[in-house]
Amino acid sequence: MRFKNAEPGEWVIQGLSYQLDEEYCTLRWNWPPELQAVYIHRMLDDGFHSLAGSPHLEPGNLRLYTRDEYKANNGYRDRLDGIGQITYTVYALSSDSEEMTLITQPDAANRIQFSTGKALLVYSIREKSRWLQPYKTIEIQVTAEVPVPKEVLCYVKKTGAFPLNKEDGILYPFVTDFVAGRNVLPAIEVGKNDYIRLFFTDGKKYGQLYKLVYK
Template identity: 50%
Template sequence: MRVIDAAPSTPLIREMNYSLDEDWICLRWRWPEGVQAVYIHKGPADGSLDTLPAETDLKLYTREEYKANGGYRERLDGIGRVLYTVYGCLTADDELQLIHQQDGQNRLVMNAGRARIYYSVTQKNSLFRKYKSIQIQVMTETALGKDVLCYVKKQGGYPAGKEDGTVYHFLQDFAPGRNVLPVIEVGKGDYVRLFFTDGRKYGQLYELIAE
């Protein structure tokens, strides 16, 4: 397979769109004249748009298959933002030529879904001590880096947000399943709640749920 850069006269993929049916996605686009097959690539949305994927990561899909299936359909799995790219193909001297389209109209970004993170904060008071014991448990559907979550301590009531108290960061990553963290001690009037360290970033990937 040979890669060619799109020129003003090159037939290009246009009008990318999609529809969802439970956990299935259907991609559709406008086929240009002269293009009978495309290569489809699926990858993370934060990847470089200028770097072409390896040939082994591309799926060949013909115009006939598209018509028969009413688009390109596949099961949507994983989490986070996903980038689909459809590369038009031309045939010259019995060789497929992949069109490197640089206007972005052959790309589509969507959210593949959010993994759920459940957490609980239990506390134990002692009548004769100035402090109370806090234990945090985190149950996650997928592995998490230690920088995804933080806990916030506030005196007199539960914090309403990450900025509503003192922020503490975790020291270890979270494994899939239930993670029981070491007991910590706080003042009797202190309350603890978990938050994303970056709500805008991680809120697209995960759903944080208090048990």
């Protein structure tokens, strides 16, 4: 199986759309005349995987779907079994090659991306201090609905007040991934007048996948 860019007159996919129905998604698109089958690729970005990748996909990641199946099911129906950004790409088969060749489209009209929902991340911070000691101990707990890569979150320390964002103090990365469920992080020692909050390392990117709540 190989890929090639669409050329003038080549079969291409247009009008790709989706419809959500609880835990299922239905894709629909306009079939070029005489095209009898397509290959469909699905990729879920749950924070551990990148959506940006080579079009040279392994055959096992692609599903053959015929025009007859499409008519019988009024589209392509797929179960959504994860939380994050999902991307579907529908590839037309080349009409002028005996070898299995899929058409990539520079206009990306054969690709659609949407969110399947945000996973909830709830964190709490407990402080323990001793009388007349210049330091206090901080314990951070994170409860996650799904596994979360360590790169998603950071904590920020600020003296005199709680930090308002990740630039408002000294930023520290986490060194291990978060498992689904309760995560109790190793205690850290800070100054008695230091305060800590958690933030996304990239709010625009990870804010589409997770909802961060302080409790």
